[in-house]
Amino acid sequence: MGFAQNLKRMRAARGLSQADLADAIGVSEITMRKYEAAERYPKDQTIDMLAAELEVSREALVSDCADTVDEAVQALFDIEERFGIKPIKLDGMVVIAMPEDAAAPEQESLSRAMRAWYRSRRDLEDDEITESEYFAWKDSFKA
CATH class of the missing domain: 1.10.260.40 (lambda repressor-like DNA-binding domains)
Structure with a gap:
């Protein structure tokens, strides 16, 4: 988008x-x-x-999202190199992981942001917030 x-x-x-x-x-x-x-x-x-x-x-x-799978994968590769994320297999799913005790300040900031994203996404899936509230949270988010 x-x-x-x-x-x-x-x-x-x-x-x-x-x-x-x-x-x-x-x-x-x-x-x-x-x-x-x-x-x-x-x-x-x-x-x-x-x-x-x-x-x-x-x-x-x-922000402009990747439009193709190749662009999305390249973006993930770039984030891997910059912030230390990596794919892992967990409960039959491949997920993106990052050490919670990140060494660099940028990594710690991304780690906090990922935890906040997880909580907001969980709240959406648990019907504790609406989709509109979730999008508003995402739009206003600052790490």
Whole structure:
């Protein structure tokens, strides 16, 4: 999912119209429509204003997910090298694991983030939070 799709989903999840969000950050409604239609890409300062208004991280707003299996696997390889994750087999499943007592501060931060993700995902599966609440948590998450 790219910027345009993220923007549209996050705006709608907060119950804002395109006009509301455009007014809040000082652009025209037509410009906002073009952002959501991927016809125009905002400047960095505008992205920061959008993220602040939507109460999400800049990274969540601009993130673009891998579109193919090859891209996803390459992303996992990159994360393996940078943060020390690795695939392991657990209860008949292949899962991504990371030492809980990570040595580098970046690894510790990722380890905390993965634990928070696990708890939020578990809460969703246990019907303790709604799917909308889960997406809002993901959108606003900062490690």
